[in-house]
Amino acid sequence: MEQQRYEQLKMGERGAIISIVAYICLSALKLMIGYMSNSEALKADGMNNMTDIIASIAVLIGLKLSQKPADKDHPYGHWKAENVATLVASFIMMAVGIQVLFEAITSFFHLEKEAPDLVAAWTGIFCAVIMYFVYRYNKKLANKINSQSVMAAAKDNLSDAWVSIGAAVGIIGSQFNLPWLDPLAAVIVGLLICKTAWDIFREASHHLTDGFDEKLLEDFKETILHINGVKGIEELKARNYGNNTVVDVVILVNSNLNLEDAHDISTTVEKVLYKEHEVYAVHVHVEPNSVIRTEKNSLRKENSLTE
Template sequence: MEEQAYLDLKRGERGAFISIIAYLCLSSLKIIVGFFAGSEALKADGLNNATDIVASVAVLIGLKLSQRPPDDDHPYGHWKAETVASMVASFIMMGVGIQVSYQAITSVFNRIEESPDLIAGWTGLFCALVMFFVYRYNKKLANEINSQSVMAAAKDNLSDAWVSVGTFIGIVGAQFGLPWLDPITAIIVGLIICKTAWEIFRDASHHLTDGFDQKELEAYKTTITNCYGVKGVKDIKARNYGNNVVVDVVILVNSQLDVKNAHDIASMVEDKLIKEHSVYDVIVHVEPN
């Protein structure tokens, strides 16, 4: 189980690398075309992608650190480095979102007399299609390896795709005598970036403070109560270590059982949770009933 968890982290690196390469290419394209075509929205979109490179590098570093084995300072391993990386990425994205919105608001009052060249719009649409395919790949990968940081990268990818679609709409609209629509779209770009950053921060902080989905906890409880010899579940808790789930449970068994039989029931509970729910580790405490 542990070996598979490390292999999943290695697979997650592939998604981070793909995001970095895509952002390098698309940010360069958007900033250059946006500059020559006079589009504030496309330049804002390109700036967003440029900082997404930093966020993706943070995710990659987090994935690599998570693969370190336990040591004296980290007896439980370095799994949470992946979640910390997601939080760092959210801070970077929030800073960019605020900056993009501020610059766009300024441009509304300072420069609304000219419409950007239509090539900027087609560039935005092309980039949106590229980012959508990157999003599909990273989302599929994140679900397969149950990686929070790769899913955060996928959400960022999808956000960028919608941002580029909005850029395209704003630039095309500006061709119909509404040049102010382009910087207005840039403001929306900034708000979308901030929204995505908040969602990633919310999920990462929830994991770091040992928050856990109650529906999943109920599913674990149902599986445990269906195990032979378990008379009830007195207490159950779960927490995340990166993409791994650790469960602590107190079960009730017949008070007449000897130590060996009680231990066998506890082992059965461990095996069931690991096999049916892909739980990384289970700590079972037995109490007589």
């Protein structure tokens, strides 16, 4: 399982590298045409792609660091390096988004500004088409290797395609004696950069603080309860190490079972979660059903006497 996960991380690097190359080329094109055509929207879109370069590099660095094996200082491995790198990238993206907003709002009040050249709109549409195909590639790769970070990069690719379309619409609209539509589109692009940065920050911080999807926990619970021999679940917790899910569960079994039979049930729980939910590791603790109930009843009696 661990070797397979390392191989998937190596494959994930391919998607990050493709995103980096695409963003470098497209941001250079957008900024050049944006300044030549005097389009605030296209320049803002180019700045957006520059932040995407940083985010993609962060994903690439995180994927590489995550492949380092466990050592003395990191007995659980380096899986969370990807989340840390993504968190840093979100701060940089937010700073750039605020800068784009400031420049766009400032230019918005330059009423004497002429409408940008229409070539800026065609550039935006061309770049949107390119980013859509990059999105399709990364989405397919993310589903293949079950990578949250590559899927996040794919969603970012798609949002960039829509941003470019929005910039093109603003530029085209400014041709109809409405030059303020171009800086307005730039303001919208700046807001989208800030929103993307916030979404990335929220998701990365959620993983780093051991937050976990409650619905997925319910799916785990339902799967475990359907396993033959499991009488109940005393406790179920899960956390993420990078893209790897680790599950801790205390199951209840018949108190008359011998140690070997109880161990076989716990092994079955591990195998089923590996197969059906592709979790990275499962820690199963077995408790006899009657003992748990007796202890709970005793605790209730003690609490009632105390009250």
